[in-house]
Amino acid sequence: MSDAPSEEIRVDIWLWRARFFRTRALATDYVSRKGIRITRNGQTRKTDKAGLRVSAGDVLTFYKAKAIETVEVLQIGERRGPAIEAQTLYRRIDASA
Incomplete structure (x- = not known):
């Protein structure tokens, strides 16, 4: 059994916290x-x-700004913070790699 409970969050909330969308409604x-x-x-x-739940380690792929974004979820975050804080929530994955 794991020491810490698995932290999960709705995918729309995570996309909003990570600042891929301006509002949660848009996400x-x-x-x-x-x-x-x-x-x-x-x-x-x-x-x-x-409402699908995501957690650290999940990889999300979606179309954004005329490009395909592929990101690994590193953290779920506690809030929608400034851009610098939001960038710590994910790691971009290069599609050509």
Whole structure:
């Protein structure tokens, strides 16, 4: 059994906290309309459910600003902070690697 409980958060809230979207409503709408791909434990699936929970180690892939973003969730964060704080929540993954 793990020492710490698994911390999870709704994907729309995480995208908002990580500052990929200006408002939580925009993040929720995006996930519902376009969907995102989530890779967890080596398995990838597409979802359009904004309430799907993500945790550290998950890889999210979505279309943003005319480019495909692939990011690894490093932390779930406690709040929507400044951009410097938001950048500590994820690591960009180069698609060509």
